[in-house]
Amino acid sequence: MSELKRLAGEKAIEFVEDGSVVGVGTGSTVAYFIEALGRIRDRIAGAVSSSEQSTRQLKSLGIEVLDLNAVGPLRLYVDGADECDPHRRLIKGGGAALTREKIIAQASDRFICIIDPAKQVPVLGRFPLPVEVIPMARSLVAREILAITGGQPVWREGVVTDNGNWVLDVHGLQIVDPVVMEERLNQIPGVVSVGLFARRPADVVIVGGEPPQVLR
Numbered sequence: 001m002s003e004l005k006r007l008a009g010e011k012a013i014e015f016v017e018d019g020s021v022v023g024v025g026t027g028s029t030v031a032y033f034i035e036a037l038g039r040i041r042d043r044i045a046g047a048v049s050s051s052e053q054s055t056r057q058l059k060s061l062g063i064e065v066l067d068l069n070a071v072g073p074l075r076l077y078v079d080g081a082d083e084c085d086p087h088r089r090l091i092k093g094g095g096a097a098l099t100r101e102k103i104i105a106q107a108s109d110r111f112i113c114i115i116d117p118a119k120q121v122p123v124l125g126r127f128p129l130p131v132e133v134i135p136m137a138r139s140l141v142a143r144e145i146l147a148i149t150g151g152q153p154v155w156r157e158g159v160v161t162d163n164g165n166w167v168l169d170v171h172g173l174q175i176v177d178p179v180v181m182e183e184r185l186n187q188i189p190g191v192v193s194v195g196l197f198a199r200r201p202a203d204v205v206i207v208g209g210e211p212p213q214v215l216r
């Protein structure tokens with residue numbers, strides 16, 4: 001599995017433009033991308049990072065980590081996913097970095113998602129949907145999610161996001177229309193962000209393999 005993740009991560013390097021600032025996601029697949037980015041660090045102007053974990057790895061390879069507010073829109077964002085459907089819509093947030101990932105994806109012209117083949121699904125929802133919540137709203141949001149969707153929210157106890165918030169993982173969802181589901185869950189007071197990337201899907205998906213598959 002990690003070999004397939006490595007192949008996807010390394011393929012994404014071909015999309016990096018010289019002199020650009022690269023948006024960088026979080027997770028084990030992205031770790032291979034960052035490793036490869038380290039080998040071409042003299043060709044890029046730096047990175048915007050979606051998590052403390054990725055920031056540490058980027059800095060350890062001598063890549064400057066920049067503030068999104070200072071660099072403005074990005075040309076490219078590269079990130080992994082927990083699930084990907086045939087329309088390049090995603091479930092993300094297994095690593096609890098969904099909010100910053102969503103911000104950088106939205107701020108980027110092109111979002112490239114790197115996955116191993118096991119992440120491909122016909123319909124989203126087998127992977128429990130992560131939802132980042134303000135701590136005081138945890139039970140309110142859980143009740144609302146149950147009422148609206150019928151899914152079972154489970155508190156990822158002990159996990160605190162880089163933003164100081166908590167995560168609910170929603171099990172057993174029937175995600176018939178991911179855009180509608182994303183919008184409805186976003187409206188619950190106390191929800192910071194929802195790990196559905198349907199309103200802003202990936203532009204390109206790279207599936208690790210020999211050779212990697214590039215889906216547009």
Ligand SMILES: O=C(CO)[C@H](O)[C@H](O)COP(=O)(O)O
Pocket residue numbers: 025026027028029030079080081082091092093094095096097098101
């Ligand atoms: O959304 C994420 C982190 O919040 C990751 O992209 C997702 O969990 C996939 O991780 P991995 O590449 O380790 O399988």
